[in-house]
Amino acid sequence: MRRVAIVAPEKVLRESLVRIAEAGCVEVDLAGDGGPDVRGPAATRLQRLRAEPAQPVLSEGRPDLDALEREGRGDLLAGEAQLEERLGSAVRHGTVAALAGWCPETELGRTTALIAGAGGALVPLRTPRGVDPPTLLTGADTGHPAFAATPVRRSFTPLVTTYGTVPYADLDPTMAAGIVYVVMFGLMFGDAGHGLLLVAMALLLRAGRPRRMAALRPLWPFVAGAGLAATMAGVAYGEFFGPTGVLPVLWLEPLQEPMRLLAAAVGLGAVLLAVAYAAGIVNRWREGGPSAALYATTGIAGAALYVGLAVVAGYVWLGQGVYGVVGALIAAVGLALAGAGLYATTAGGPGGAVQTGIQLFDAVVRIGSNVVSFARLAAFGLTHAALGAIVWDGTTALAVRGPVGVATALPVFFVGNALAFSLEALVAGVQALRLEFYELFSRLFEGEGRPFSAWHLPVQHLTESAAGAGPPAAVEAVRQGPAREESS
Template sequence: MQWRETLSPIRMDRVAVIAPADRTRDALEEVARSAAVELELPYTPGDGPEEIDRAAGAAVQNGAVTGLVGWAPSRRVPELQQALNPLGAGVVPLKAPRGVQPPTLLTGNEHRTRQAPKFSRLLVDTYTTVPYADVDPARLAGLAYVVMFGMMFGDAGQGLLLVLAGLIVRSGRIAKIRRFQRTWLFIFGAGLAAVFFGVLYGEFFGPTHVIPVLWLEPVENPIPLLIAALIFGAVLLAFAFTLGTINRVREGGWGYALYARTGLAGALLFLAVGMLAGGLVAGWTPMIVAAAVLALLALVLIFTGLFVEAGGGGTGTMQASVELVDTVIQLASNLVSFTRLAAFGLTHAALMSIVWQGTTALWHPDWRAVLAVLVFLVGNAITFALEGLVAAIQALRLEYYELFSRIFTDEGRPFKPWSPRLPESEASGSSTTERQTP
């Protein structure tokens, strides 16, 4: 499997299942066994054995032939055709109707419909079903999430605890948490990210000086940390605009992408803001002028798209103007939102600094040493739980509101294969046949 295949939904074919009228039921049993076709039925499909007869009764008959239409993954069509051939039945590819979006089936999910999804997959699926034409950002979203989490939860000692927790979850040895086994890689990755930033901050269960500071101490240097968070946020937004532009092209062509706020026009406006910031910092006038021209072009394109979308006329002009101002404000607020990566990283370091100061203040070679250890352990436990929850929520918020809102504008619908339970006689007969087949 090429890596590019994992970035888009599996290709779907519009198909018709054709069978002799007297073999319709047998053909539908093969379709049900394959779980390869989403049939379009004039009722809400069930999953009981009686569903076979219901679907057979709903088939369109023309002379001695019956048929039902639906969607099937392109890669599964030859396999289904081979299963139907002995019955004199077949699968006929059809031209997809215009304006109808095929269902979405993502790579790796073909045989996992009853299993818990991976965390990176769950990140996207909780927000929306990836439209059939769009790029699937699940893996990139998972990576961005753990990096943002680590920046806010930067402590090498507490990060190692998360790494250990991820390995324990992966082992499956504890029955009560076995159902979370598929999330182990996320926990492990989040722990590694926390260790990485903890090493940069010199934090190991707080500012204990167990490890040296490789970059900066958050409490002592909040401004550089804030600038780093803004730069990182700008990089993530650049990726979001890139994916958004690709999706707008795939959804409606270059004409649609050119005027879309989440397409090329929005990307140009974002680029203009970056050029303006660079020009102001460097004091380079030509870059500032180029940024102004590019921003003006982007605003004209966005306004045109909004004007057409609003239906034109005076009302359309007013609506497009308001939405244009909202677009500019929203872009600025989205970028500023990433300062929370620095803010919560600073909060975590400040809390751990308080815990460490309390520990060292109480430490004496007598009974107070026990109290100091207790403060250290309880303080770490509270900070670990509180900041872990906060960092997880804030990283999720940044994913959904700042990034996914640009990548997706429509919602897809998941592929739901028609696969009712077969009557016991047919199911057992099929199993016997499969066991006898070499």
């Protein structure tokens, strides 16, 4: 992201801004002096019109605002009102005007060439000290094709944006977060039959069905990924609409080996936490340099404490004394670094020492609780398997009672699986989101950035208007606008 200045002679500033709006690649700074709200001519007419909010549109030429008001063209008046706001935010020196803003590095050359054709210029500037550029995640919903991403990345982006805006200096965790989410969901929703149903639902979303859910169509790769992960976990568990025996058990049967599943879930959680600490170190370094990375509880200090406690846990598990000594030393170093960093943020003195001690205790407890929290991957996987077993046992118990029993068993099987699918899909989805946000993202991010908001409006060109893009009087208003403006 580059800080830029839009510079143009006063007489071509409007045309330059129209091209900026049509390109949709520049966030233009607006004047925020806190003064009185002074509405421009277009905004005043738009308010008088009292029409339903319309999608703003800009006209290529300067329009006749009175004619637009008479025609009820709220779309063009809304676009002119936005343009007036930016024209009013410009800094003027003689016959030259300028506005500041932000532009993605990849779009800088194209946008510069675009406004150069109008007589303006897009000048790169140094980023002001202490100002963080806005963040543009690839795949975020900007409404502009220049920033479009692959369908998979676009479907994963809401996972990150729901949590908050990633600071500009931080790593973009979109793809990693999406993959981790679907894996955790699959472990809790491990049934091949239910997973294939999710895949089928994803394909329906891709096809735009049902129509009332068409707005969710971009999420189809995310749903498909969750369904595939659940299907693979179901194959490993030998679950296909419950323990029906259709699939052999390739790894373990959850209800028969719960402790093994629990150990696998906690082990996976420990690995994910280690990765989160590594990403946190990179983020702290990029945000504030080596010192910020060294002393932060989500940086090197926190990672050392985590590794030390993990080695101590290895001593408890294996009974090797050397692990206890090494782990205690690493944890002590991590505590010392974290304590120095936390104490520096306090007012000092005895109160600061007490506050630091409480925060260090909380850091140690959080590490233990966060690792154990991943046991829910096994707990809800067991719950799903138990529900499937109950439904299947009820189905088989009824099926052996003759034709009447079979007729009763079929509704039990379908209704039972429908209830298990609905309940467990909701629970697994919420629990995977909770683990992602609280256990992982809390180590990646310490603050929140500001989303990039490009100014993007469609432009009504004269040739389009002549072809029938608007009412005749409105077309004439666009054409006659400059002459009428001068006569007034």
